[in-house]
Amino acid sequence: MGYRYIGSKDKLSDIIISEIHRINNNTETVIDLMAGTGLLSLALRENNFKVVANDVMTYSYHHLHLHLLLSKAPDFNKISSIVKNQNLDNKKSNYTLILDYLNNVKPIKGYFFNEFSPEGNPINATKPRKYYTAENAAKIDAIRKEIKSLKKRNLITDIEHSLLLHDLIMASNDIANIAGTYGHYLSKFVKRAESPMLLYQSKFSNLGQTEGHQVFKGYAEEIAPKLVGDICYIDPPYIKRQYAANYHILETLAREDEPEAIGESGLRPWRDQYSNFCSKVKIRDSFDKIITSINCQDFLISYSEDGLIPISDLILFLSNYGTVSKKNIEYKRFKSNNSKKESTLNEYLIHLKKD
Ligand SMILES: C[S@@+](CC[C@H](N)C(=O)[O-])C[C@H]1O[C@@H](n2cnc3c(N)ncnc32)[C@H](O)[C@@H]1O
Known part of the structure; x- marks a missing residue:
């Protein structure tokens, strides 16, 4: 059956991958910095990218071993x-x-x-x-x-x-x-x-790139200085609810x-697995640590209209580091069984090209 994971990008992988091609058609290595289920990492690998994947949660680390390091x-x-x-x-x-x-x-x-x-x-x-x-x-x-x-x-x-x-x-x-x-x-x-x-x-998938992937487990803010890639995809939590x-x-x-x-x-x-991305006060500091320390020029960031900080504020903040553009995607909302909220919401894919 698989599991329902808040913010899983399984259904958005085609759009994310086409954005990666649009940003840089010569992309070889993609960093999936907050990889969760690892399903986007798998789609990246199947589309011939080398993937460097990380998450703070241990279950994600095990999922990533299957999706990136095994082909049988x-x-x-x-x-x-x-x-x-x-x-x-x-x-x-x-x-x-x-x-x-x-x-x-x-x-x-x-x-x-x-x-x-x-x-x-x-x-x-x-x-x-x-x-x-x-x-x-x-x-x-x-x-x-x-x-x-x-x-x-x-x-x-x-x-x-x-x-x-x-x-x-x-x-x-x-x-x-x-x-x-x-x-x-x-x-x-x-x-x-x-x-x-x-x-x-x-x-087990043997499609695409089967060698050369890397899996990490830890805080993105701490792991970022060790990572090198052509594009860094960041899919942070966008609400107060902590994954841990x-x-x-x-x-x-x-x-x-x-x-x-x-x-x-x-x-x-x-x-010990608290995420700063679930706090309005700490989120900017965490983005700053990542963007300034990682060896990568292009960032693709997923965010939602339900996010803790309004999208216009996030774009203004990211503009301090380079040129920013945004793509809107209408997306089906993650609904727990008793939620009465609208069933679609706007997801955003923000591209930051660092100066
Ligand atoms: C929106 S989910 C990512 C979903 C993923 N793209 C997928 O398709 O399954 C956000 C992820 O960020 C992770 N996370 C939150 N704060 C983090 C941090 N500071 N460093 C690393 N991972 C973090 C969470 O554990 C969670 O798996």
């Missing part, structure tokens, strides 16, 4: 030490075998069961939470434990580890009892959330930890 399933060449001989089916790929193996591990009543299921006993809440059914939460606990142990015992490589965590994130997201983000869970289980959780195979808070459970899956789950929603402590 990894070997999983220690499979015979993982799967018992009698279950080794020669006709199946090692990747299929490991997913079958993980799908069949015995459920455990662990952290996810206790903190995020109705049969749990959360440490910091007055009543159990309902992000997952008890069966699915216990399955997630068991699969997390097994992936962590495979890595610790060196039975999987770093990229195999990233792929399995990506697969776990996608499968857990499919059966999460939420309206769109993990800001809160739904009071009644929806049908989708009651289906059994199942890891399924990721698709809205996708806290995906981050916990990606980090393989068991943080304190706070309050009714069970948020992990997320201040």
